[in-house]
Amino acid sequence: MDLNTINSMSYEQFLDTFGNIIERCPLVTAAIWSQQPFASVTELENRVFDFIESLPLAGKEGILRCHPDLAGRDLMRGTLTDESQNEQAQAGLTLLSAKEKETLGFLNLQYKAKFGFPFVICAKMSDKNKIMQELGSRLQNEQSEELQKGIAEVKKICHLRICDLFLNEKLPTKL
Amino acid sequence: MDLNTINSMSYEQFLDTFGNIIERCPLVTAAIWSQQPFASVTELENRVFDFIESLPLAGKEGILRCHPDLAGRDLMRGTLTDESQNEQAQAGLTLLSAKEKETLGFLNLQYKAKFGFPFVICAKMSDKNKIMQELGSRLQNEQSEELQKGIAEVKKICHLRICDLFLNEKLPTKL
Incomplete structure (x- = not known):
């Protein structure tokens, strides 16, 4: 898998691929797309985690409530x-x-x-x-x-x- | 429609009912559930809007990107x-x-x-x-x-x- 491929994805392709890495919360994936280019997959993952941490408490509770x-x-x-x-x-x-x-x-x-x-x-x-x-x-x-x-x-x-x-x-x- | 009904909903019932009032962003509905009881439906709506406004810029962009x-x-x-x-x-x-x-x-x-x-x-x-x-x-x-x-x-x-x-x-x- 090629990092260039990820870094050249439109937000739609990015969502098609990574839209459910946080259960039923495509908003999170959609939010970090504009931080392309990612230096590594680990950086992409860390941006997701940073975004979650940037949410108000209610937002974190919201993420949990989207889980079955x-x-x-x-x-x-x-x-x-x-x-x-x-x-x-x-x-x-x-x-x-x-x-x-x-x-x-x-x-x-x-x-x-x-x-x-x-x-x-x-x-x-x-x-x-x-x-x-x-x-x-x-x-x-x-x-x-x-x-x-x-x-x-x-x-x-x-x-x-x-x-x-x-x-x-x-x-x-x-x- | 009875406000008491809404105010006594579990978060699952709340999500079943209001989960797509923001397109493909159940996180938002899930986040505001804990602000029950709502004094009116307008208050419920305003809590949704407040939550959106509390998001970092990237989160607002994320909401837009969840729209078709x-x-x-x-x-x-x-x-x-x-x-x-x-x-x-x-x-x-x-x-x-x-x-x-x-x-x-x-x-x-x-x-x-x-x-x-x-x-x-x-x-x-x-x-x-x-x-x-x-x-x-x-x-x-x-x-x-x-x-x-x-x-x-x-x-x-x-x-x-x-x-x-x-x-x-x-x-x-x-x-």
């Missing part, structure tokens, strides 16, 4: 984004037992009721058992701590989505 | 959001002659090349002839002026989308 529950409504309805579907499947969340679904659903509800945003974790770096353990433990935190932890996970997810785009050459061949 | 071209690629491909499809149809943009399509396509390209974001106008408050005239005229402006004008149009679009939700009772009956 793990093994939640969108997974049941088949309305997850491709990226999220893939990540949740890899963590074993598409093959939960009835009991596991119930437990996770209950923990998700408790988490949302306490914090006002969903539990966000980089599922690809985890598995269903670790996720449930982590969810139970993070439920004990303060809201401000969880906002920070959630955003840190959003960045990990973003990093892996960018890696995936490169490794699997999911970039357009014709620009 | 008028009579552009998404209309041709059938990938417009329902709201945008409806607005473009009402302005007569789905029934352009070959010559009109060519002219509008050329002006859109020029606009995007000059400003780095698409020409955004509240199509419902206009029609195809006015739109083409306005596009030609706004092409002469400076970038900073167009960013401001574009965001002002985003707010008009948002206002009409909220009105439409109320007038047509497109709100969920079961919450």
Whole structure:
């Protein structure tokens, strides 16, 4: 993958390619396009992270709220984004037992009721058992701590989505 | 439509209902949810506008870049959001002659090349002839002026989308 290709993309091509590196927030990708040329893919990623950090608190909460529950409504309805579907499947969340679904659903509800945003974790770096353990433990935190932890996970997810785009050459061949 | 209903919505219900009042930017709706209770629908709308104004310049550009071209690629491909499809149809943009399509396509390209974001106008408050005239005229402006004008149009679009939700009772009956 060629950095020149990325640096010569129109904002539309840029959005087609990187529009979902932050789940359901193409605004973020769209915002950093004008910082072309990027010296490296890491710089592109850092600009995304800088933009997120530049948002008011409500904006960071907004980003978390654009994420689906793990093994939640969108997974049941088949309305997850491709990226999220893939990540949740890899963590074993598409093959939960009835009991596991119930437990996770209950923990998700408790988490949302306490914090006002969903539990966000980089599922690809985890598995269903670790996720449930982590969810139970993070439920004990303060809201401000969880906002920070959630955003840190959003960045990990973003990093892996960018890696995936490169490794699997999911970039357009014709620009 | 009952304000209590809105003020008792979970963030998921709020996003299901108001998620596209800013085109393809559910982040904005998600960000203001925690400002419940709203004293009026106008207050809800004003919180959306305040949030947009609180964004760094790049974020405002990002919002504009999430908007489709008028009579552009998404209309041709059938990938417009329902709201945008409806607005473009009402302005007569789905029934352009070959010559009109060519002219509008050329002006859109020029606009995007000059400003780095698409020409955004509240199509419902206009029609195809006015739109083409306005596009030609706004092409002469400076970038900073167009960013401001574009965001002002985003707010008009948002206002009409909220009105439409109320007038047509497109709100969920079961919450």
